[in-house]
Amino acid sequence: MTLLNGLLAFGALAFTIPLAIHLLFRSRFKTVDWGAMHLLDTVVRVNRRRIQLLHLLLLLLRCLLPVLLALCLARPILTGFQTLPGDAPQSLIIAIDDSRSMSARDGGETGMSRMGRLQQALADIVGGLSRRDEVILIRSSDVESPPASMGVQEALRQIKTLETEYGPVDLDRLVRAAVEASNDSSHPQRRVIIASDFQSQMVHSGVLESLQRMATSLSAMAIRPVISFLNFGQNSEQLANVSVDSIDIQSPAVVAGRNARYVARIRSSFDTPARDLRLVWSVDGQALEPRTITIPPRSSITSQLTRNIEQVGVHEISLLVEHSDALLPDNRRSIAVDVIREVSVLLVDGMPSSNPLEGETDYLAIALSPFAFGGQDQPDAVRTSVIEPQELLKKLDEQAPDVIIMANVESIEGASRRRISEFVNEGGSLILFDGDQVNAGSYNAPWESTNTSWNLPAQLGEIAGEPTDDSGQLVSEEPPPLPIGNANPLYTPWNLLGSEDQRPFADVEIYRYRKLTPNRVANSKFDSDAEGNSELDTTSADALESEINTVTNLLTMANGDPIAVSGRRGKGRVLQFAIPCNTAWSSLPMRLVYLPMVQQLVLDLAGSRKQTTVDVGNGFSVALNEFVTTVPSAQQKQADASPPTQDEENDASVTYSVEYAGEPEQLIESIEKGDSELLIPSTQVGGTYVFRKTLPKKEGSPEISSTLRVVEVPSEESKLRDVEADRLATAAELIDANIYTDRQELESDDRTRRFGREMWRWLLIGLLILMIGELLLQQRVSKVGAA
Amino acid sequence: MRILDLITPKDLSRVAKLQILARQVVEGLCSGRHRSPHKGFSVEFKEHRPYVRGDELSDIDWKVFAKSDRLYIREFEEDTNLRCTLVVDRSGSMRYRGERSEGRSKYQYAQQLAASLAYLMLGQQDTVGLITFDDDLRDQLPPRSRPSHLQALLSALAMDSSKRETDLGGVFRKIASKLGRRGLVIIISDAMGDTSSISRSLAHIRSSKHEVLFFQIMDPDEIDFPFSGRIQFRDLEQTDNEHTVEAVSIREAYLKRLREHDKKLRTACRTNKVDLIRMTTDRPFADALHEYLALRRRLR
Incomplete structure (x- = not known):
């Protein structure tokens, strides 16, 4: 213990004053010759010890008073709690x-x-x-x-x-x-x-x-x-808050010039209805017509926006709820939408025909480009090219399709097979439709390319539902249709066809289908050094790779046999149907569900894989070829098709910059020659990140192209x-x-x-208690024996 | 020793006017203001009553017998004089003299009170005796009605108080045996003693049909204990008994003890039909006596 005012502690010696007074008065007394000693004797005898004790206690209290007062003024500090010298940095x-x-x-x-x-x-x-x-x-x-x-x-x-x-x-x-x-x-x-x-x-x-x-x-x-x-x-629970919890895109892909639907969920934690809330949707910062809504107490509502964006590229869709509440920043939420140009689909017809609807891919071509088929001006989301199998290599050299659909192609061998394998490996999508010409053995063999090899999601087996007689011979009589089962509700494109209860495929009649056996271990690394034999690599990296090679049943028969399966192969995806895409084995092309099904499938496969909206904290990447100038989509498409000029490629003065969250535009210097993307390893603040590419021109102002990403705070933060x-x-x-x-x-x-702990407050309290105690004790002393 | 040595002329004149009337009829040798319960040779006829066996034949009223042929006894009412014995405490505790009592000790106060009473009664031709005591009987003067008896009484009262302690119970029992025929016993004491013993003694006296008045003489200091500071209390009855205390610290306890003592004493007196009158030495005793006699008159 230390004293801040040590000298004042000497004041404690004042305790001698009451002691001296006590001793002095003890030796001085007045003598009275008393008559009624008969009464006094008893009183003194009974109370003598108690009186002595009380007097001693009183003396003690009176001695303690100056001691405590002196200690109080000296400000003692208990240093027992001190871990290090108090003035240590x-x-x-x-x-x-x-x-x-x-x-x-x-x-x-x-x-x-x-x-x-x-x-x-x-x-x-x-x-x-x-x-x-x-x-x-x-x-x-x-x-x-x-x-x-x-x-x-x-x-x-x-x-x-x-x-x-x-x-x-x-x-x-x-x-x-x-x-x-x-x-x-x-x-x-x-x-x-x-x-x-x-x-x-x-x-x-x-x-x-x-x-x-x-x-x-x-x-x-x-x-x-x-x-x-x-x-x-x-008291977070008592705070009233309205928040935009999410904005989702209902369409599998957003295609330039075509309507896409966006759904936002707005939640209110008010105990009373939140009335007359102004909702303002905006696209790329351009506010749309406001809407007024009311949210019941402690509940959520959804708001939908259907919007047609003309320009290809990443666009920002945001929703603002104008309302004063406890947490204002969550009244606005944005998503970044990657608007793609029309999807290019290559249809490989295994059995072409000059007669209408007799070709293998005729129904498919109509379903993918209905407006073109109907002679309407409205643009189709998908552009199709129908070729025969032998034209495949040539066509692939000419254009880079998003999706290749092979319909009843007997087999793919040689260079075409390798080319398709690479196409899928690099991110392309392949859809296989079955048919009576299909050679199962050819399809079941590994699809090899330069350095990888993969198998189809499912092994092709026998054709089920073939009309045969008792001896196994084919008969001409058509058997009754086989019952179809359920569509996989977890597969997003199916959701747009109708709810699970509506059973969109219920009226499809299937007479024959190929038995598909899902291929669980479907991919293996091709090892060219080991005598051409492929072997399974069991390292953890490959185990991770095999995880993405899962096979998903998209549609099944009533007996559980798959009709459509899907699987990831390399960077791309492969989708297999156990039936043809015409009316040979089923009535599917004749049903209403066929057109939206095919459209959604293709859009889903060809849709953007870019992660344009991320949670704050996460990183993301921006491909350098993503930067677009603000030109209409048609011109852009043309520009994209043309190869970059030598000047552009070699121009070392191209700079990239980013601007976000009100911060001044920052130059990205980490990019090096040969990099294909800008990598943002992590984000620290939410908001819209606008990336700009500045390409100086020899003449005139530099050409600036841009793209964006939206970094959002997860909605959990709004649930106080x-x-x-x-x-x-x-x-x-x-x-x-x-x-x-x-x-x-x-x-x-x-x-x-x-x-250490300062003690003067406690001492002062003690002093006050002692003073009160002294008064009470004095009263008590004067009332000895009165009780 | 003269009466005026003990009582101021003013007090004496007031006392002279007082009329002591005993509540009960007491026996006396000579007629006075007090009625006698004895029927016989008095001048005032009271009543006739039928003769019963054992009555004196001389008491029969023969005239009535002649008229009515029945035997009646004639009864007379006769005044007798009061036979009073003053019992005065002269123990050490009676020597206490407080500052508020005009320089009078309790014993002096008792002397004056006794002298006043004696003078008053002798003036009424009542017989007055005196007994003084401390731890034992000291002076004993038998009751006399002669005026010259006052001198003897005053001489006995004038004796100084002793330093002996009191034993009221024991002394009262001895006094009871000395009192003789029934009469009025006036005790003048501070009653500082064992109350149960006092009670028994009073009962003893009362059993002899004596009327008892108990004047409790107290100093005001003994009633309110006004002391403060450190005080050494020395016992007036025992030289080796003393207590040095903070007076304030025991005041409440003392007053409580005093209340208990008073309560027991009052109970003892009430039980034995003894009139207890507390007199404090700061009050003129004549006033107090006057009040008492007025009370006796009302009770008559």
């Missing part, structure tokens, strides 16, 4: 949750957001540090970056600029990052503050397990930091819900952390830890 590691929920305005009348309060509190804490102290700031949005130590002024500046455009973060990640940063800090006195609103998604059971494991490593640390949770989130107090307490207990809701409490504890 310290390292303060602050892990800040900058997720979107920290934007919630729960400051009552002040209207301050949680982040505002956090900034204020941290500014106070950091502002109270000395110049020798160091600060390490860790943001949940940038938790992977190596921590940087900084001075107080820099920390204050960074705290002021904190934003809240990040997604959910797990508590254990924040704690781990902070503890690791503390290991690298300079001073032996280390404090970790986890500043967050501690939402429920932050402390799930996995987090608790992780913290438990962390506790072991913490206890093994040579210098263990003092961890504190500073909680800014309380505090973690249960018990759970948070458990988490804190696991790592010996303390929970604070008040900055002053935290600082007070820290002062106690650093400098």
